[in-house]
Amino acid sequence: MMMGAMEKPLIMANNAFGETEMAIQEITRGYQLTKQIQSMVSKLGGEPAPLQLPGVLFDEVLQALTMALTNLKSTTSSSVCLISDDHRTNTSIEIKSGSRKRRKVIPWTKVTYAPHDDGYQWRKYGQKNIQKSKSSRSYYRCTYKDEGCRATKHVEEKDCNDPHLFSVTYYENHTCRANSDPIITTPEIELDQLLPKEPNLFSFESNDNMFSSLKVSGTQQSVNEQERSVDLQNIHNINDKASIESVANSEDCLGPIFEACSEGEGIPTSACLSPPWEVMSMDFLVQYSSFGYDDIFGFPCF
DNA sequence: CACATTTGACCCAC
């Protein structure tokens, strides 16, 4: 699915999210056009010396666009309700310890790229080196703690090759005025608006809480509107890097960097990604879309 | 000056 050079970008809904989405579309288009030019330049051949510099510049442009997309996508996905309320809202249970009742908060975790702005205002109150982890963990609480808001979060660098990847664990819900922030809770943004109307839907099929397959659909302007399937015994044991890469990098698998959603009992059901992220983002994608469950499934870092 | 961050000390569950 290669977008034509003169093609216009999609027109999105006229709201804040739509504007962000439009920016994402534009940058994605810029990425694709740069790829096209890079391809044309590389085909000229025969004059390697003067073409070496443009080659390096193309790489840098593509990298810059990719980073811009990541940040935009990260902001978008954390600012709107991609996640079902059951999982955005952590719950708490009462635990009896001796004669005392102790409230145990069930946290939820998401993996995100920096900057991890989730729309709330946080105040850092501590930092500790964690025994099991090479990196330190930062402790944040809501700026409006004085107003009775008990929300806290812990931010820790993920133990994988990507230094920009962070694990953010949330405890308690915001009860402060920030909770009425329309960006966070906009009810009119429905899941189907967020899910890609474009190609590259990776759908995870689950069976008894185990992921059994990964499907990739190329639907928009795909030469063959076909659905290809990569069968994986259990997605949490992904080790077939090559097959995932081949799908992710296939020509009719272009589009937004990624989106992720979760339905039902927290089992990630669909997501999409585009070729620039290859397997690295696949790992991120899986972890992101299974926020709070990575401890259970133990997704690997490639 | 007000607010945020840093960092060593303290608390507490295990």
Add this chain to the structure above:
DNA sequence: GTGGGTCAAATGTG
């Protein structure tokens, strides 16, 4: 005793 979470004084920043 140890490790993780929180406190609070010192320090930084706009």
